[in-house]
Amino acid sequence: MTAPTVKLLIDGQFVESTAHHWREVINPASQEVLARVPLCGADEVDLAVAAAKRAFPAWRATSLAERARVFLRLQALIREHMDTLAATLTGEQGKTLADARGDVFRGLEVVEHACAVGTLQMGEFAENVAGGVDTYAIRQPLGVCAGITPFNFPAMIPLWMFPMACVLGNTFVLKPSEQDPLTPMLLAELAQQAGLPPGVLNVVHGAADAVNAICDHPDIKAISFVGSVGVGRHVYERGTAHGKRVQAMLGAKNHAVFLPDANKEQALNALVGAAFGAAGQRCMATSVAVLVGAAREWIPDIVARAQTLKVNAGHEAGADLGPLINLQARVRVEKLIGQGVEEGAKLELDGRNPQVAGYEQGNFVGPTIFSGVKPEMHIYREEIFGPVLCIVEVDTLAEAIEFVNANPYGNGTAIFTQSGAAARTFQHDVDVGQVGINVPIPVPVPFFSFTGSRGSRLGDLGPYGKEVVRFYTHTKTVTARWFDDAATAGPVNTTIALR
Ligand code: NAD
Numbered sequence: 237m238t239a240p241t242v243k244l245l246i247d248g249q250f251v252e253s254t255a256h257h258w259r260e261v262i263n264p265a266s267q268e269v270l271a272r273v274p275l276c277g278a279d280e281v282d283l284a285v286a287a288a289k290r291a292f293p294a295w296r297a298t299s300l301a302e303r304a305r306v307f308l309r310l311q312a313l314i315r316e317h318m319d320t321l322a323a324t325l326t327g328e329q330g331k332t333l334a335d336a337r338g339d340v341f342r343g344l345e346v347v348e349h350a351c352a353v354g355t356l357q358m359g360e361f362a363e364n365v366a367g368g369v370d371t372y373a374i375r376q377p378l379g380v381c382a383g384i385t386p387f388n389f390p391a392m393i394p395l396w397m398f399p400m401a402c403v404l405g406n407t408f409v410l411k412p413s414e415q416d417p418l419t420p421m422l423l424a425e426l427a428q429q430a431g432l433p434p435g436v437l438n439v440v441h442g443a444a445d446a447v448n449a450i451c452d453h454p455d456i457k458a459i460s461f462v463g464s465v466g467v468g469r470h471v472y473e474r475g476t477a478h479g480k481r482v483q484a485m486l487g488a489k490n491h492a493v494f495l496p497d498a499n500k501e502q503a504l505n506a507l508v509g510a511a512f513g514a515a516g517q518r519c520m521a522t523s524v525a526v527l528v529g530a531a532r533e534w535i536p537d538i539v540a541r542a543q544t545l546k547v548n549a550g551h552e553a554g555a556d557l558g559p560l561i562n563l564q565a566r567v568r569v570e571k572l573i574g575q576g577v578e579e580g581a582k583l584e585l586d587g588r589n590p591q592v593a594g595y596e597q598g599n600f601v602g603p604t605i606f607s608g609v610k611p612e613m614h615i616y617r618e619e620i621f622g623p624v625l626c627i628v629e630v631d632t633l634a635e636a637i638e639f640v641n642a643n644p645y646g647n648g649t650a651i652f653t654q655s656g657a658a659a660r661t662f663q664h665d666v667d668v669g670q671v672g673i674n675v676p677i678p679v680p681v682p683f684f685s686f687t688g689s690r691g692s693r694l695g696d697l698g699p700y701g702k703e704v705v706r707f708y709t710h711t712k713t714v715t716a717r718w719f720d721d722a723a724t725a726g727p728v729n730t731t732i733a734l735r
Contacts, residue, residue, distance in 0.1 A: 248433070253441070257275040280440050320422065331550050382409045386462050457481065490523055492649065568622075576624075604623060641667045686698045
């Protein structure tokens, strides 16, 4: 039986692509071919952008309340279809069902927040800035915006993008990861059911060609990108060179610092969950543990806890972590583990070649732990994006902060301590955009914004929250004076001053 094809969404219709090149969507645990996805070129991106451009004037003119109602319906539909969304997500991406529900849920929270567009899009007003003159600022949508998403959160990250862009009055072209496009397509179907008018959301598929066509397209005003550093830099440079706004959220190396006064049980549970959950394929995964002073004695406890985790297909009961996304990723992670050994790090726990009954062909790597890691080693320098934890040891909090700040990435970090003073010093001095205090993965809720920094982002404004309202809108200021019919003419004002 041939696998079903993944459709495009253009102008409200789910249509077959005419692309010449296709790839398979593969279940990473079983290697079953789930679907075939087209690798679109510039011609199909043009169709999607044209539909979005046609839809823009009417959607921009739709009232805030009506736009909000669409997203109120969408949030209800996502809740109603949570089980199907999570099962589809686990099937194509590999993460456990519980984590897949978390992936959908963190995106759902953004949809809920989008429903508050009435206050989010509100402008500012200053009365009587000069005699009888008022100034006000209004936030207007940009036009056609685009989103390019990674494989690791196929629900949450598309939902970071199109709900906020569209509720603010823009129209949108989404290009999901070609590795797991089925979940984003379910979300697009739900958005149509929710009453999003034809052309407001369009979906194309593919990889470099589709992305480059988005970067170059003269009718696209803004691009949201989430993915790896290399591709993100390319999209940022190519998109901005064409005059677009681009926000690019990139890769990471996230450190968690453990002080000896931390609540040890809570801290170690948090570490093991954050290092190995989702098989380490989270941009906010804890990939480096910095043990301070006497906390260095905790290495055996960390290893023992990691050994309790069950590696299995994501839909199997009791699975704690599933497979990596593809065979290439597995080979790369295994190679990096080999390099860590060669470069002299101590392999405390080796997760290579776990036996997973019934899924012998799956892309599995189990929890892996290195101690004695040095900054020059490959396992420290590279984002491994697998279930591999590097442990480093330092004597003081000041050294720990210096170590974290010397790393080029700035996505997330955390400190575990019972000392408010130590936590406050860390929060103040650490040069990382998202900080957790006894919280391992400090991804902010949607009233705030995602604020990864330094090597983990390009562009000033981050996804969702207040920052994305500014990203997806122009601010227009109006300075207005109204005359009474009875007003008499005064002198001509030849200065720039308002009187
Ligand atoms: P990726 O960069 O390979 O792919 C991201 C997108 O770019 C996909 O849609 C893909 O089709 C497209 N793409 C791939 N190669 C391309 C090319 N040569 N030219 C143009 N476009 C191309 O990333 P990924 O492997 O899907 O996702 C994992 C990465 O994403 C990790 O580095 C992770 O840290 C990062 N990430 C960052 C955040 C964040 O918020 N900072 C969140 C999630 C993931």
